[in-house]
Amino acid sequence: xxxxxxxxxxxxxxxxxxxxxxxxxxxxxxxxGASMEPTLIDKEIMVLDKISPKxxxxxxxEIIVLKTGNSYLIKRIIGLPGETIKYExxxxxxxxxxxxxxxxxxxxxxxxxxxxxxxxxxxxxxxxGYSKDSRMIGTISKKEIIGKTxxxxxxxxxxxxxx
Numbered sequence: 716x717x718x719x720x721x722x723x724x725x726x727x728x729x730x731x732x733x734x735x736x737x738x739x740x741x742x743x744x745x746x747x748g749a750s751m752e753p754t755l756i757d758k759e760i761m762v763l764d765k766i767s768p769k770x771x772x773x774x775x776x777e778i779i780v781l782k783t784g785n786s787y788l789i790k791r792i793i794g795l796p797g798e799t800i801k802y803e804x805x806x807x808x809x810x811x812x813x814x815x816x817x818x819x820x821x822x823x824x825x826x827x828x829x830x831x832x833x834x835x836x837x838x839x840x841x842x843x844g845y846s847k848d849s850r851m852i853g854t855i856s857k858k859e860i861i862g863k864t865x866x867x868x869x870x871x872x873x874x875x876x877x878x
Contacts, residue, residue: 740766744780744787744864750840750847751778751789754818754877760869761789761877765862773863776818778877779838781859783852789864790848791818794837796857801828819843826850836860 744763746755763780777792794800801808803825807816818841831837835854840846867873
């Protein structure tokens with residue numbers, strides 16, 4: 716019996732390590748829908764990083780994954796906690812200053828000036844015409860954000876960093 720246990724011990728350690736890494740650090744996540752096109756395409760598979768947002772925080776224009784109800788949404792952070800945000804004439808204003816938004820596809824509806832509450836984020840999909848985001852559902856609580864993602868792992872011809 717001891718010999719059998721010694722024999723399977725490395726497999727048990729590998730199995731437990733994979734479970735721990737997947738649960739607390741990194742896990743695959745699938746893109747659903749067209750809200751992040753052209754950056755991310757429906758059915759692409761990415762790596763969800765659950766740990767680095769807790770260590771280094773979140774920055775403007777990072778792609779995040781959030782949980783709303785029973786579904787996951789992949790969006791881009793546009794506004795940070797405490798900032799005032801406004802879209803007018805296809806221009807992004809943060810705290811009254813124009814910020815270049817390289818991810819817009821020039822399908823913006825004006826968005827009135829609003830202050831983002833503490834510990835909340837204003838998020839948008841890159842495909843603004845087809846995205847359910849902060850314009851409809853409001854700002855996103857930091858607690859709803861599971862992690863950030865930028866690495867595409869499938870399809871194989873697109874492996875790399877999504878920008």
